[in-house]
Amino acid sequence: MKDTLKHQGLRNKLVETISAKGITDENVLGAIGSIPRHFFMDSGFLDYAYQDKAFPIAADQTISQPYTVAFQTELLQIKPSDKILEIGTGSGYQTAVLCKMGAKVYSIERQHELFKKTSKFLPKIGYRAKKLIFGDGYKGLPEEAPFKGIIVTAGAPFVPKPLLAQLEVGGRLVIPVGQEVQTMTLFIRKGPKDFEKHEFGDFRFVPMLEDKN
Template identity: 55%
Template sequence: MQDSYQHQGQRRQLVKVLREKGIRNERVLEAIGRVPRHFFLEKAFADWAYQDKPFPIGCEQTISQPYTVAFQSTLLEVNKRDKVLEIGTGSGYQAAVLALLGGRVFTIERHRPLHLKAKKMLQLLGLKGVRCYHRDGYKGLPEMAPFHRIIVTAGAPEVPQALKEQLTIGGMLVIPVGDKDQRMLRIIRRGKTEWETEDHGDFRFVPFLPGTA
């Protein structure tokens, strides 16, 4: 696959659009400016890859719109070498952004075809800091816990306790919660049994489902 000057120019324009929409984190914008989003889309949608829109990726899943990726990544405040758990690999695009932010990324996908495709693409891009798992996201990844950061990229009816428990003290979980529409929550672990919750507004995601498919 080719990342042409035209694609790079389209990414610069996308970064400009995200900045106009209120994204201010320069590290996040730089990462989005580096990831070739068209690599993560079906060929039928590749020409529209740098529009700020979601697109289908198979298995009734979507690649999130870049604004949502940027918004969640900004809330997550990833520091270099942070252990980051992503629930919902999807296309692998969000994982690539997190890796470029310096995170050591552990990403879980319940759909095996998406898991295999994303794993291959992330390897092709040389993103060695990403480990992919075909697992049930509701259970997290207890054998690799605790994590400094956890991000969920599907709409959860409630916050899974297992994910909260897998945070370090001071760690953050970013998760959209709700049925048809979701509220973007940032949950900060303040102690062994203490969590603080912030509400960051309305979003809409595909459902967060238990089990594997």
């Protein structure tokens, strides 16, 4: 796959679009402006890669709308070398954004088909997460905790307690909570049992899957 000047031009327009919608973090905008989103999409959707829309990928999942990716990432307030847990690797696009911003990324994917594809694909195009895991996002990754930030990229019917428990004090959990429509929710850990909660309007995500085995 090639990344051309035309693609770069389309990315610049996309950055203008999400900037106009209120994204101000220069590091987030820089990541969106440099990552070839068309690499993460099926060839049939290449013409749409730089529209601010979600599109289908394998296993009945979607690649999130760039604005949504930017919005969630901005809420995390990432600094280089921050240890970040991502729940729902999906296409790997959000993972790439986190890597590009210098985070140490641990990412969990529940769909085996996607996990196999993305864990080979990401290093091939130069984005190296610390760890890509096939597993149940509801449980988090206790063996690597605590995390500076946790980002959930699927709609959770409730907030999984293990994710709150795996945040360091001062850490941030960004999670869309709800059934049909989700409310983007930010939890900031203020102490061992003390969390500050903020809500940021409605979004739509594919549902977060539990391990039924």
